[in-house]
Amino acid sequence: MEIKQLEVFLAVMSAGSITAAARLLDRSQPQVTRLIQELEASIGFPLFERNGPRITPTAKAILFHTDAERFLTGIGRLKERAETIYKEEMAPFEVAAIPAFAGGIVPLAIAEMPESLLPRNVHLRSISAEAAVQSVLSRTADFCVASLPIEHSGLEVHGLFQSPCVAAVASDDPLAAKATISMSDLADRCLITMANPFRLRRRVNQALEAVGVKPSRIVDTNASLNAVRLASAGFGIAIVEPATAYGVEMKNAEIRPLDLDIPFLFGIFSAASRPLAAGVEELIQLIIRISAARMPGFVAHDPGHIERVADVTFGADQPGQEH
Incomplete structure (x- = not known):
């Protein structure tokens, strides 16, 4: 071969x-x-x-x-x-991120990097949370940004975070006039949300069951950007994570908080016992700062409590340091 x-x-x-x-x-x-x-x-x-x-x-x-x-x-x-190595340049950045971050907040952080800490080559991959973690473990990525749950002894946790999901509707939808969209507003409407049943979709389903709301139709997708674009076309109401909602500019889409806290949980991870370059460390901190500034209700959790944070469900009040 x-x-x-x-x-x-x-x-x-x-x-x-x-x-x-x-x-x-x-x-x-x-x-x-x-x-x-x-x-x-x-x-x-x-x-x-x-x-x-x-x-x-x-x-x-x-x-x-x-x-x-x-x-x-x-x-x-x-x-x-x-x-x-031959030219004695900085090593390329290898970043793996779920689409929610690869499409918005990570590029914003890269754009804010000091020129002195930015290498000539930066590689940003938009992949699933599972694949992002494997990239870190196989040392093909310096670090990853991924949604929870994630449990692996070979990972170093650089931060665990939480922010409530939001609704996205078309600008000409009557619901766009509301300051907050209630779960009951989803009754007999088309709901657009995520497909993975083990991550955000599980919390959305739990919230719908808790309030007894049944949408007329459910459309799911593997990327929140798709969901918001469907909503902006007037096809339905999207429930999405805040990284896409507040990290990517959308035309004809209005973002509104929900009356029920459906938490979006994510973290930043690298391989255990692998030193990171100063530029990589700075990029991680920029991602955290931009996330905190753009996501309403942003909460930073103790990185040592990953199992407890991963079990947070809708409406739960978890201890954490709010930014």
Whole structure:
């Protein structure tokens, strides 16, 4: 198995055809075909089903693609790191964050970084909480910002935080005239919220059950930005976390507090016993300061109480230092 074979495989997966991959790589079609065949012979299974000029990835190719992409990305980062060592430059920042933060607050924090602490290369990945934690544990990310629950002995906790969820509605929705949106306002309306049943969605479901409210329809998504945009189009009322609501500017969307506290819980984590560069530490502190400034009801919890904080449910009053 050679790197050039993996590069061709990723190009075909990305472009969707041998012809397009050849153009992308500035190679001939026969070269691309030959390298794919050599890779298939090396790994022992077919990567594409061929039907005339059309190709379709096999199920095994789809599974293989994730690891191949991760490997080549790592090779690229290794070359980049070698260059920074040679030039005696600062190491790149590797940041993993859930979409709620990768789309708003983390970029705001990066933009405020002092030039003297900012390296030439910064890598920000928007991924799930589970994947973000694994990135830290595998040392492919310096730190991550992720929603709770998270429990792992290999993590150092740089902060645990809480802020109430909010509602997003279209600017021309009658509810936009209200200072606070009540849970009862969701009755017979379309609710737009998150999909993951083990994180924020669980607390939203608990809140709906507690007040006996049944929306007419529920639309879920894996990113709050999608939910807010649906709400801004007048499709329904979104219940989202405050990082997206107050970290990203939205057109035709109004953000309102809810009459019931549905807590959004998140933390910042790095690998245990891994020293962080001064610039990385500064970026973490900027993320915390911007979050505290933008999120109403922001609370910082004791980092040593991660299990107790992760169990916070809607309407709960937990001890913490308010900012």
